[in-house]
Amino acid sequence: MKRPGGGLGKSQPKRTKREADEVSSLESQLGEAAGAPADSQDVAKRFDDLPISEYTKEGLREAGFTRLTAVQRAALLPALCGRDLLGAAKTGSGKTLAFLIPVLEVLYRRRWSSMDGLGALIISPTRELALQIFDELRKVGKQHQFSAGLLIGGKQVKAEQQHVNGMNMLVCTPGRLLQHMDETPGFDCSQLQVLVLDEADRILDMVGECCYAPLLRPGCPCMPPLHQLQSPDFGLQSMITFASVWNHKYRNRCK
Template sequence: MRDFSELELDGALLQAVEDLGYSRPTVVQAQAIPPALDGRDVLASAPTGTGKTAAFVLPMIQHLLDFPRRKPGPARVLILTPTRELAIQVADQARALAAQTDLKIFTITGGISYDEHAEYLGKTQDIVVATPGRLMEYVEGEKFDCRAIECLILDEADRMLDMGFGAIVKRVHDECRWRRQTLLFSATLEGKGVREFSRTILNEPIEVNAEPPRRERKKIHQVYHRCDDMTHKLALLENILKEQAERTIIFVKTRERLAELRDQLAAMQVPCCWIQGEMAQASRNNTIRRFKEGEVNVLIATDVAARGIDLPDVSHVVNFDMPRTADVYLHRIGRTARAGKKGTAISLIEAHDQAMIERVGRYMKEEVPERFIEGMRPTHKKPVTVKKKKKAKDSKKKKTAKKK
């Protein structure tokens, strides 16, 4: 599909798409928008950076334009996201896509006072973007009318399940039982969680797999450096930040590690900002603004920022700590090489991380190469990892065979 005009969208939407500089539909947009416009349920695997927000927002706006409301009332489209940052970002993009219309788009998230939300929930809404926990407060307080919802969208469903929102999302699904359509977007459809969940809430869905082509992944130059110890690791990081990187996101595993690294960067005279869980909304917004506007070019983040937040012109992603799983690694490095640009992802690997970087290579079906910085090579030998799980499975098979 070469042009958005092939999607049979309203002229107002085509104008908004042009104003935003979208040249042609991405894979997920080309595959998900047509069945969504036909009113079908959609189950989509759409990693970050693939244009998935427009893939579900455009057909929803088209539906609202095709079937305009006859009188003021509550929201007709509900979009659930796992985090406040993603909700704000989705709402902002929805407003940009609806710029040529009179549609009203609101957010319901934590960090905003109950009274402030209650004030505009009494007004006419067309699209509401919400986080599950805060939305359920208003549903239970009979402040939000789920009976009016015609379309329900779950964005980053896998992340919502990981964060323990499964029961609340199921409750929202039940409360919105009169709706005509459901769209579920997830970074991956692997594993039982999302599959079982989708069977509960979707009706004969069209499945879309928008895994970015290999050439897109090639835009991210991935390498790793082995580290002897924390002193060596910090020296490598300082070299990367001062000699190689322009705008960098550094991922760490815990808030405690973030606090330590923040102090260590201050000692290196490297200005930074940071984002983590349980942070006041005003502080989060200020951090994102400072980084987006270039006031600070280094952002330290826990994995709360690995999904969904669109931060422009990130040249480098540094995994100071490796994530727990390979798919989270992909979400992290997806913060760079966006909008057709190239980027670099560097992982700093201690001995206990060697198995994970090799697991990442198997997950991506291509190894992440090891590289060295002159004068900073590791003195220890590379640890050899043993695939224990495979042996365990083989021994079980042998025991079963003997019993037979």
């Protein structure tokens, strides 16, 4: 796990004028895209043509990603515009980048810093998947300054507790997340900007019928109910859920 403020990649100075200009330009491009009818939007085929930061583009280039997959073409622009997303696509179709890029970009545009706490929570059903997501996050987020942590079973919870409250992004499995909610003093998810459930159908099978509101456990003090997180008093901009199979059970539970 990275230390608070340690960043996903190299250390960088405070936000520069170039970054501030880039954020306003991105906000205006995304504002236009959000206002345009969906069928009139020209969907980018290459990452370089997307309205995303140079840091993310550089991370993608370094990792060898140039062209969007079909699920990325369908999901990225709406998610970048801050819309909630409910998607299903088969294994290996590139869902991970379809949610990691919006996570990085929402925090970047909101000028999230090490002082702002937990801004993005990505929940995955298994350790192996969580680890894969974390590895991909480290690659594409390399140029950003955010701190990121991986919370999965099989490690000493005490060691994680020393750093978890300083993380901007967490990739976790449901059981370990619940453990931190129960046992880590000051663990706070109330400032979340983006919430991602990968393989949401499997997560819901694991945690039962309590669904997303309040995510994993009704009445949990460190995680306000979803409707509150989405109110103007809180900042949740988007919730992204993906499954590898689309079925009625998944759709009904996500309502």
